[in-house]
Amino acid sequence: MTLAEVKICGLREAEHVAAAVEEGARFLGFVFFPKSPRAVTPQQAAHLVADVPPGVARVGLFVDPSDALLSEVLESGALDVIQLHGHESAARVAEVKALSGLPVMKAVGLSGPDDLAQLVDYGVVADMLLVDAKPPKGADLPGGNGLAFDWRLLVGRRWLRPWMLAGGLTPDNVAEAVRLTGAPVVDVSSGVESAPGVKDVALIRAFVAAAKG
Numbered sequence: 001m002t003l004a005e006v007k008i009c010g011l012r013e014a015e016h017v018a019a020a021v022e023e024g025a026r027f028l029g030f031v032f033f034p035k036s037p038r039a040v041t042p043q044q045a046a047h048l049v050a051d052v053p054p055g056v057a058r059v060g061l062f063v064d065p066s067d068a069l070l071s072e073v074l075e076s077g078a079l080d081v082i083q084l085h086g087h088e089s090a091a092r093v094a095e096v097k098a099l100s101g102l103p104v105m106k107a108v109g110l111s112g113p114d115d116l117a118q119l120v121d122y123g124v125v126a127d128m129l130l131v132d133a134k135p136p137k138g139a140d141l142p143g144g145n146g147l148a149f150d151w152r153l154l155v156g157r158r159w160l161r162p163w164m165l166a167g168g169l170t171p172d173n174v175a176e177a178v179r180l181t182g183a184p185v186v187d188v189s190s191g192v193e194s195a196p197g198v199k200d201v202a203l204i205r206a207f208v209a210a211a212k213g
């Protein structure tokens, strides 16, 4: 029985894309945020996804992107889904959907029960929701920090849209996170790295195996 489907985010090397696909990841994430150690150019992403088989969704991660950046990346035709991981309003989510013609997944950072309402609000416009830990004040990145939140916040919750769990997941804790939250999909970046921005094949394989049970 599959516990949860997997998204591996922040891919920059062909061998890591291949390992994720081989293990059965259903979503591959490419970061278009220059401040991230995982950032790729549109050209690099197009090259990386060239051999990705149908059925594996190619997700572009953006943080408060300009229309110009979105258009530049979309031109390569390398994406199936857009992930918005910044302070995008619900109206901006709707705009990005219209501009791209692609499904949009909106990330929401949680640190306590008060943050849950955002999942209801964004559920009206976004096609998918991504539930992450709220980044600490002053953090350089709004995600990809390897930080978990209290998963008990999600127990018994239902959302209007399909959703993914992210934030500090690792091969060691992902099965417990899925058991507790019932997350249908789990998303990992730093938990499958040997150093910031450096993915590790063995960790990717261990993570997917643990998430899929």
Ligand SMILES: O=C(O)c1ccccc1N[C@@H]1O[C@H](COP(=O)(O)O)[C@@H](O)[C@H]1O
Binding pocket: 009, 010, 029, 031, 033, 036, 037, 038, 061, 063, 085, 130, 132, 141, 142, 143, 144, 145, 146, 147, 166, 167, 168, 169, 187, 188, 189, 190, 191
């Ligand atoms: O991975 C990044 O560099 C990144 C940059 C800016 C916004 C989000 C980013 N990653 C996303 O953050 C979460 C959690 O990551 P982690 O597993 O805790 O490292 C995940 O959704 C990534 O897609």
